[in-house]
Amino acid sequence: MSLWYVYPIWHRVSFTLIAKKHLEYMKKKARVEEIDELAFPHILPHSRPLVFIQPFFYVMLRSSRFISRRLHAYRGFIGIDVADSDRISNLAVSMTDYVEVMVVPSSFAKEAYIKSGATCRVEVxxxxxxxxxxxxxxxxxxxxxxxxxxxxxxxxxxxxxxxWHSDYRKGADLVYNFYRELKKERKDVVLIFKTATADGHWAKKFKELSCIHVYGWLTEEQKMELYDLSDIYLLFSRGGGFELNGLEALVRGCFVIAPNRGSWVDYLDRMHLVNSHSCSYVLKDNPIHCGKGVEVDIERAIDRVHVVLDNLDDFKAKQREFVMKRVYPNFRWEVVADRLLEIAKAIYERQRGVVAHVV
Structure with missing residues (x-):
């Protein structure tokens, strides 16, 4: 089974980090060739590989005219991508016609693809x-x-x-308004605000509220320590394909508060979710993610935070039980890699079966 994995190697983005984790564990059980997204259109394979492509849509946007000329050289494509809003564009839907299967990280994303008209297989x-x-x-x-x-x-x-980025999608304004109101009601709370750089509009705004600002690239251990020191993680995103920070906080025992709709619902429990309402967009004028998002109800979020902070030990104990029963079996990179290899193997076996039937 010849497998390639195409992803951004030439620069480091969130897709790079996810791809590296996929590869780390996939390579323990299979041979997988790593290909940079910029080099991929110019490589003519001889082994008819089955190709994982992440992020599928942006690779195709850049290189589809080159790739389409060489479709005969590949066994097929497994597209890996997200849905940052509740719909993807007609352009994105048309690109899914190239794949054997689209792999998405959440039920929310799968629903968005199907609702938008994608007819390919979509696997979560x-x-x-x-x-x-x-x-x-x-x-x-x-x-x-x-x-x-x-x-x-x-x-x-x-x-x-x-x-880290995408302040509107991540709900920076919602967190700001939430914390400004919460500070009027409680004197025992402090917000730790983590950004990539020391400056910027929201760094300045949050400093007005006497937040603690942490910035720069963190190691895994440093990230874990921030979660371990914190009591509540504010997952106020309007959209997103998964929101890994929410999962990290959850697993480390930092209680998560999030809207009751979105990709994060897959790994959270009802106790974490508060009412929300729709917003008209997540990424304005985006060629792929053209749908609506959600906004957390700030008043309901404040009410929930009061209850959690006043009963913190009880809520953290319930969260830990939930993590070990529901999250640990399903949200580990080892399990994820096994699932990706299962999808690839199923495609190989299905194609071999078709060939055998024709013969």
Whole structure:
């Protein structure tokens, strides 16, 4: 079985990180050739590989005229992509005609593809985490001892929000308005605001609310420590294909608050979800993700946070039980990689069966 995996190697984006985790575990059980997305259109294969492509839509947008000339050289394509909103465009739907199957990370994404008119097979294969995210003891003082001491000395509750990019989609304005109102009602909460860089519009805005600003690239261990130090993670995204930060927070015991619609519903429980309403777009004028999103009801979110913070130990215990029963069996990279290989194997076997029948 000849397998290629095409993904962005030439620069590091979120798709790169997901692809590397897929490959790390897939390569333990199969031979998979890694191909950079920019090189892929110019390589003529001789082994008729089955090709995973991530992100499928943007690779095709850039290179479809080259790829379409060489379709005979491939056994087929397995597209891996997301749905950041509740619909994908007609252009995106037309590109799905090239694949044997589209792999998406959530039930929300699958529904968006089907509702938009995609007729290909759509399989849900979620993102995951390494086992140590579930098993390692809390990290509290290795990288952020000042935060640990501040929390203990002032008996604070820490809220956490990650904003790497896409401030509107990630709900930066919603988190800002939420925290501004919550501070009027509670004096024991502080928001930790994590960004990629030290400056920017929202870095300045959140500093007005006396938030703790953490910025720069974090190691896995440093990320884990931020979750371990924090009590509630604010997943206020308007859309997104999965929102891995929510899963990371959940597994590390940081209680998650999120809207009751969206891709994150697959890995959260009812106790994490609050009412939401629709918003007209997630990514304005995007050629792929052209649908609507959701906005968390800020008043309901504030009410829920009060209840959780006043009963924090009970809620964290319930969350831990949920994680071990529902999340651990399904949201680990090892399980994810096995599922991807199963999909590839099924395509091979189906095609061999067709050939045998014709013969």
């Amino acid at each position: 294969v979620p993102h995951g985490l390494d086992d140590y995210w579930f098993t390692d003891p809390p990290r509290l003082t290795q990288s952020f001892p000042d935060l640990f001491n501040l929390k203990r000395q002032r008996r604070l509750k820490f809220l956490l929000f990650f904003l």
